[in-house]
Amino acid sequence: MSTNIDKALHAALEGPEIQRLxxxxxxxxxxxxxxxxxxGTRVRVEGQLDHSVRMWDDDHLFYKFTFKNGKLEEQDLQIKEKGLGQIAGIVANAVGKFVDMPIPPEEISKIGNKLENMAHNEWQYAIQKLALRIGLEGYRRMHSITAYTKPRFGGVSQVFSPGVYEASDFWAVGNDRIASLRxxxxxxxxxxxxRPGVGRPEECKTYTKDRPALDEEVMGVSYLSxxxxxxxxxxxxxxxxxxxxAxxxxxxxxxxxxxxxxxxxxxIQRxxxxxxxRTTARGIVGGGKDAYQFTGDLEEVRLSGDEQQVVIKVDGEPVEALH
Incomplete structure (x- = not known):
């Protein structure tokens, strides 16, 4: 079941707009x-969130995030509040009406500030957290593919980052159910x-752009790379x-x-x-194999114990230990 934060991320990154979430x-x-x-390696995510308060104009946050090489290179968050001044004015009129006397301007500001805190309860922090969640998820989506259980990007979805996946990894979309891809x-x-090598060659297809509907030959997907x-x-x-x-x-x-x-x-062992x-791994092998997928460059592969009996392979080719 989707949580509200999931719904917010979906609305921001795929649409449509969702209100009063x-x-x-x-x-x-x-x-x-x-x-x-x-x-290339740069991802930009820009958009707007509105703080929805009944009876008042919405407050707005405009966000811009730039990621480069996996790092947050730039962020720009601007809050534009419409509620504060109008709240102060309405309260001034209401209080003046009931007590039959004007309120000094400095008191209007104090009342406005108190109401702002009561009405929003530090919403400014919450909206920035939500914007950052959207920015991070946008970055992740641009470095992953998204699979859907219905054509034209509908139904249940699951995001797959670089790597190899088989049926047991399809925990959200399910085996044989992928129908479209972002x-x-x-x-x-x-x-x-x-799995490649098991079925016919035509039962594998390579995609480098969105597919609103998969080719018929690969319907019933059980393997993604x-x-x-x-x-x-x-x-x-x-x-x-x-x-x-070792x-x-x-x-x-x-x-x-x-x-x-x-x-x-x-x-996989304890x-x-x-x-x-996710830059360092440690483990023990004895009578079996451990394996990893990685991006970037290896700096160290260090062995100890029965190291003479261990074979290290990168992309299928034997290599020496790196110290």
């Missing part, structure tokens, strides 16, 4: 982003009815089939990319650990 304790009118664009510029996806053309992915296999026990550390060059476990080429920033 409650997120972070406040109601918002969430409009489709004015700009959602990728140019493929941003500089992204590529191999779509197959079966997603690639970012500006930051191509690689596979790393640490083969300890002949080893008793510990390893894998580290990427700072700022060059990310790591993720590849469950299709290796096992001893396998990936850092929060």
């Amino acid at each position: 409650k997120v972070y304790g406040h109601h918002w009118n969430v409009k489709p982003a004015d700009v959602l664009r990728r140019e 493929v941003p510029p500089r992204m590529k996806v191999l779509v197959c009815k079966h 997603v690639e970012d053309l500006d930051n191509p992915g690689h596979t790393l296999v640490i083969d300890g089939t002949e080893a008793q026990r 510990e390893y550390t894998v580290r990427l060059k700072e700022g060059s990319g990310w790591l993720r476990k590849d469950a299709h080429r290796g096992s 001893s396998d650990k990936i850092s929060d920033d």
